Amino acid sequence: MKTAFVAQQKHLAKYLCPLFEDKIIALQFGPVPSNIYDVLKIARGDSNAMYFHRNDDLCLVYDSISFCDEVFTANEDPDMNYLSTSAVECIDEALREVSEMTFDQIVRTTHGEEWTRAFNNPNCKEMSYLAIAKEGGANDSSISYLKENLELDSSLK
Numbered sequence: 001m002k003t004a005f006v007a008q009q010k011h012l013a014k015y016l017c018p019l020f021e022d023k024i025i026a027l028q029f030g031p032v033p034s035n036i037y038d039v040l041k042i043a044r045g046d047s048n049a050m051y052f053h054r055n056d057d058l059c060l061v062y063d064s065i066s067f068c069d070e071v072f073t074a075n076e077d078p079d080m081n082y083l084s085t086s087a088v089e090c091i092d093e094a095l096r097e098v099s100e101m102t103f104d105q106i107v108r109t110t111h112g113e114e115w116t117r118a119f120n121n122p123n124c125k126e127m128s129y130l131a132i133a134k135e136g137g138a139n140d141s142s143i144s145y146l147k148e149n150l151e152l153d154s155s156l157k
Contacts, residue, residue, distance in 0.1 A: 001030070001037060001040070002030055002031075002110055003091075003098040004033050005024060005030070005031045005032070005033060006093075006097060006098055007087075007094035007095075008020065008024065010090040010093055010136060013136030013137045013142070014086070014090070014137075014138075015090075016133070016138070016142055016145055017146070017149060018129060022034055023035075025037075025118075025125045025126055026114075026117075026118035026119035026127055028119075029107070030106070030111055031115055031127055040072060043065035043067045043072060044067045044072075045067065113131070114127050114128060114134075115127065129146070130143055130147055133146055
């Protein structure tokens with residue numbers, strides 16, 4: 001989960017667009033991409049998640065991911081034709097960085113100001129892509145560009 005968040009942050013900061021479309025939610029142990037979290041809950045066999053997603057494609061996840069002894073395993077190789085060069089770059093960087101961190105280092109890396117703001121908000125735990133990008137190193141003009149593009153994407157949906 002944290003690797004997905006770090007990859008998302010890198011892509012937002014460097015390429016000024018999301019790596020994947022998902023709400024990032026501030027949970028106790030850090031930021032969590034909401035749909036990815038649901039996918040892993042379904043693969044784990046959480047019946048509540050399966051019930052909630054019974055009418056969408058997320059309920060089919062048990063065919064592609066296995067869960068045993070607290071470990072998730074992909075049942076097939078990824079189709080790399082669906083990933084852009086920038087996506088692969090950010091995912092690879094995030095995998096390298098997070099795999100070398102201790103739990104405490106991961107917490108320090110992912111529990112920034114935006115996580116704190118969202119986690120302490122009683123009404124909405126969703127983190128802002130703009131704040132995530134800024135904490136990832138995007139400058140003010142990049143944030144402005146990202147904001148315009150996110151607003152445009154939102155208006156076209």
